[in-house]
Amino acid sequence: MNPKIIPNISVDCVVFGFNIRSKSLNVLLIERKLKSKDSNELIIDDFKLTGYHMFENETLDQSASRVMKELTGLDHLYKKQFKTYGSPNRLMNPKDIIWADSENFNLRTLTVAYYFLISTNDVNLENRKYNPQWFPILNLPELGFDHEQIIAEAHEDLKLKSLHEPLVFKLLPNKFTINELQNLYEAVLGIEIDNRNFRRKVIKKKYIIALNEKQVGVSKKPAQLYTFSMDIYKKADEKSYLINI
Known part of the structure; x- marks a missing residue:
């Protein structure tokens, strides 16, 4: 029925x-x-x-x-x-x-x-x-x-x-570059982000983990790949996020 x-x-x-x-x-x-x-x-x-x-x-x-x-x-x-x-x-x-x-x-x-x-x-x-x-x-x-x-x-x-939750990682593959993460934030928020400040903040976050892998199938120099860990994010004492506007 x-x-x-x-x-x-x-x-x-x-x-x-x-x-x-x-x-x-x-x-x-x-x-x-x-x-x-x-x-x-x-x-x-x-x-x-x-x-x-x-x-x-x-x-x-x-x-x-x-x-x-x-x-x-x-x-x-x-x-x-x-x-x-x-x-x-x-x-x-x-x-x-x-x-x-x-x-x-x-x-x-x-x-x-x-x-x-x-x-x-x-x-x-x-x-x-x-x-x-x-x-x-x-x-x-x-x-x-x-x-x-x-x-x-x-x-x-x-x-x-x-701005306050790690939602953007739902829009990325499990493995991504810092440039891809920055491009995503810029697309979602409709703003331009300073590349050096963004990279500096990202690599300090324990829940964004550098992998022992680089991009494949790209014509330029392959970039470092990263992944996001929700488990580490949930356990983090400090929840300040990547973007402040």
């Missing part, structure tokens, strides 16, 4: 990923396409966050994890519930009304928003449902519903948390 949905409660998931090569913080979006029943003309052609109604037999966290698993094939990822959106006008754009009607979607739907953190290297998007695609947060396509606002507010929450 298929689980019953709660028709006016949904979850929307902002999936953040960091692209090491382009040095950009990205958001995972899915296509929203709809053709006219009369002319077969494409009347909606944009993107949106992935999300779905909550089932009656699950918690909000379970709903978000289910949506994420369907989108990426991954589970047990870092997730943060950050806000509920319930404006009576949030689905009243003309295109959104058409879409809601085609999907039998309740126009007075509340959505509980989560964001997830993932290394883009960890997910294979080929042949996945809804054709998910990464977009730089500074160059997003046209978005449906109030998803531009949801992404912006998720980003603000991530910025604040990144």
Whole structure:
């Protein structure tokens, strides 16, 4: 027996990923396409966050994890519930009304928003449902519903948390260079960081461990690789973090 949905409660998931090569913080979006029943003309052609109604037999966290698993094939990822959106006008754009009607979607739907953190290297998007695609947060396509606002507010929450918690390491591979870590902070926070000061702070932190390894497959001189230890971080007497702005 298929689980019953709660028709006016949904979850929307902002999936953040960091692209090491382009040095950009990205958001995972899915296509929203709809053709006219009369002319077969494409009347909606944009993107949106992935999300779905909550089932009656699950918690909000379970709903978000289910949506994420369907989108990426991954589970047990870092997730943060950050806000509920319930404006009576949030689905009243003309295109959104058409879409809601085609999907039998309740126009007075509340959505509980989560964001997830993932290394883009960890997910294979080929042949996945809804054709998910990464977009730089500074160059997003046209978005449906109030998803531009949801992404912006998720980003603000991530910025604040990144100043005090080691969240950014969820966006990196297990092994990384100091330059990659700095590039990530700059992408998340939208600032430029002095290279020498940052490196000096990083190598003093006991929870950032130098490995007996260097980069491979690079054309320039390979850089030292490091890893982050959550165990050491939790045991550290001094929790001052890498970035102060």
